[in-house]
Amino acid sequence: MTHPxxxxxxxxxxxxxxxxxxxxxxxxxxxxxxxxxxDAKPFLxxxxxxxxxxxxxxxxxxxxxxxxxxxxxxxxAVTNHLLDAAxxxxxxxxxxxxxxxxxxxxxxxxANSSPPKLLMEAAGRSLSALxxxxxxxxxxxxxxxxxxxxxxxxxxxxxxxxxxxxxTPPNAPPAGPTPxx
Numbered sequence: 001m002t003h004p005x006x007x008x009x010x011x012x013x014x015x016x017x018x019x020x021x022x023x024x025x026x027x028x029x030x031x032x033x034x035x036x037x038x039d040a041k042p043f044l045x046x047x048x049x050x051x052x053x054x055x056x057x058x059x060x061x062x063x064x065x066x067x068x069x070x071x072x073x074x075x076x077a078v079t080n081h082l083l084d085a086a087x088x089x090x091x092x093x094x095x096x097x098x099x100x101x102x103x104x105x106x107x108x109x110x111a112n113s114s115p116p117k118l119l120m121e122a123a124g125r126s127l128s129a130l131x132x133x134x135x136x137x138x139x140x141x142x143x144x145x146x147x148x149x150x151x152x153x154x155x156x157x158x159x160x161x162x163x164x165x166x167x168t169p170p171n172a173p174p175a176g177p178t179p180x181x
Contacts, residue, residue, distance in 0.1 A: 097123035
């Protein structure tokens with residue numbers, strides 16, 4: 001039998017989360033998930049959900065088209081098609097996350113770092129991925145079709161250049177004493 005003090009410090013085979021949880025007397029992520037699975041078993045028996053993941057889109061045609069693209073317009077065409085195809089799935093995930101955040105009104109008056117507020121943030125961010133990708137796509141098109149004009153270089157002042165003196169800075173104070181002093 002090991003000494004009780006030694007047992008607390010014996011961290012062989014434990015990961016950092018398990019060590020921290022033991023030190024502070026809190027549950028690990030795995031503990032929480034295991035307890036939730038146990039407690040949700042009767043509910044899932046009455047409300048079975050699919051075990052397989054949602055179908056993943058076939059990206060092969062998009063990747064092949066992207067590899068063959070030679071102009072920003074062609075890349076835009078591929079990107080735009082992909083974003084249009086992905087939007088319904090991302091919107092559905094966002095809608096679910098929002099519904100989970102609002103479940104039984106738990107979001108009302110909730111603190112910013114609370115689970116309902118974090119779920120609402122996740123719902124928004126899932127759609128913001130589309131907006132950010134669309135913004136990047138349009139920026140690439142703007143760079144190709146409507147670049148910002150290059151700034152015009154100021155014309156050199158011929159009279160100063162010929163004298164060898166540097167040009168007078170704009171709004172330069174007059175040199176020498178001012179009248180009345």
